[in-house]
Amino acid sequence: MVLSIAALAQDAAPESGFWKDPFADPMFPLYLVIGFVFVTAILVILVALYMLQVLNMFIRKAAEERAEKLGITYAPEPGYWSKFWDWINGFRPQAEEKDILLDHNYDGIRELDNHMPPWWKWLFYATIIWGIGYLIVYHVTDTFPLSEEEYAASVEKAAEQKAKLLAANPPAVIDENALVYEHNEEMIKKGRTIYVTNCASCHMPDGQGSIGPNLVDDYWLHGGSIKDIYAVIKNGVQEKGMIPWGPVLSPEQIRDVSFYIRSIKGNTPPNPKAPQGELYVEEEPVPADTVKAGS
Ligand code: HEC
Known part of the structure; x- marks a missing residue:
């Protein structure tokens, strides 16, 4: 019970001070005292029980000795525990067995008409009472939410959190329109x-x-800018045998592989395929005074 209450408290107030830092809580000394009293009480009860056991043993010893002196066999009184045990299980003493013996006789095997043990019946009644309480609290008065409502509430809460997170850091859109090449080693490695x-x-x-065509030369069939490369990888040129990779790779993956292709540009492999397409010259951002000097 203590555990479940603790879990509930934690659930209800995840930021509350006590569970974060119990020692700093102003109520901590009180909890400590209560805990101490509780433990002491349990110890006292255990010691008392032990003393009772010892006392019982002495009493039994004395009774045995007296019986021996009188020359009768000692029959101990059943203890509280065994009396309780018989009672809660509804055991009938062997002497009464003939009263509950049924007439059935299967090849000499007879049947006793034993009833359900009381503890079992009480458990059953308790579940009935619990069920009625449950019905009233959950279905009549609607005091507590049903599982379905709990689920809906937590989904709503999660959606709220997601919206908040997304609002705080919107995901970068990756497509051919806004792509700018950067020499990012990590992305290029993944692209490779x-x-x-x-x-x-x-x-x-x-x-x-x-x-497929040569990708390290300056000639391109579909344009050599990073945006063109991204677009042709994404959309493919199906009739010429270049697969559209948009449905296969994620935007990040297409970006990474585009960056990789851009990074190997200018390499000189041993058997290059002849250039195809048009010469593409990188548009360098031209500094303003160079333009002036040239003109
Ligand atoms: C089945 C063979 C095949 C595969 C696999 C393939 N390509 Fe291609 N690729 C081609 C062909 C063929 C072309 C030329 C299309 C054309 O003629 O228009 C091409 C064209 C290209 C171009 C444009 C080249 C230019 O000159 O404009 C790029 C960039 C490219 N591919 C990148 C890739 C990337 C990146 C992958 C892997 C994700 C890939 N390709 C996988 C066959 C392939």
């Missing part, structure tokens, strides 16, 4: 892995081209 697994079969590991 994607290239080797998916693209090298047609463009060759070094990018010198085979079924």
Whole structure:
């Protein structure tokens, strides 16, 4: 019970001070005293029980000795525990067995008409009472939420948290319109892995081209800017045998592989495929005074 209450308290107020830092809580000394009293009480009860046991033993010893002196066999009184045990289980003494013996006789095996043990019946009644209480609290007065409502509430809460998180850091949109090349080693490394697994079969590991065109020269069929590269990878050129990778790779993966292709530009593999398409010259941002000097 204590555990479940603690869990509830934690659930209700995850930021509350006590569970974060119990020692700093102003009520801590009180809890400590209560805990101490509780433990002491349990110890006292245990010691008392032990003393009672010892006392009982002495009494039994004395009774045995007296019986021996009188020359009768000592029959101990049943203890509280065994009396309680018989009572809660509804055991009938063996002497009464003939009263509960049924007439059935199966090859000499007879049946006793033993009733359900009382503890079992009480448990059953308790569940009935519990069930009625449950019905009233959950279905008549609607005091507590049903599982379905609890679920809906937590989904709503999670959606709220998600919306808050998304509002705090909106995800960057990656597509061909806004892409700018950056020499990011990590992305290029990931891009290389994607290239080797998916693209090298047609463009060759070094990018010198085979079924697909050369990717390291300055000539491009579909434009050589990073945006063009991204777009052709994403959309493919299906009729020419270049698969659209948009449905296969994520935008991040297409960006990484585009960056990789851009990073290997200018390499000189041993057997390059002849240039195809048009020469693409990188648009360098031209500094303002150079333009003036040239004109
Ligand atoms: C089945 C073979 C094949 C595979 C696999 C393949 N490509 Fe291609 N790729 C081609 C062909 C063929 C072309 C030329 C299309 C054309 O003629 O228009 C091409 C064109 C391209 C172009 C444009 C080149 C230019 O000159 O404009 C790029 C960039 C490219 N591929 C990147 C990739 C990437 C990245 C992958 C892996 C994710 C890939 N390709 C996988 C066959 C392939």
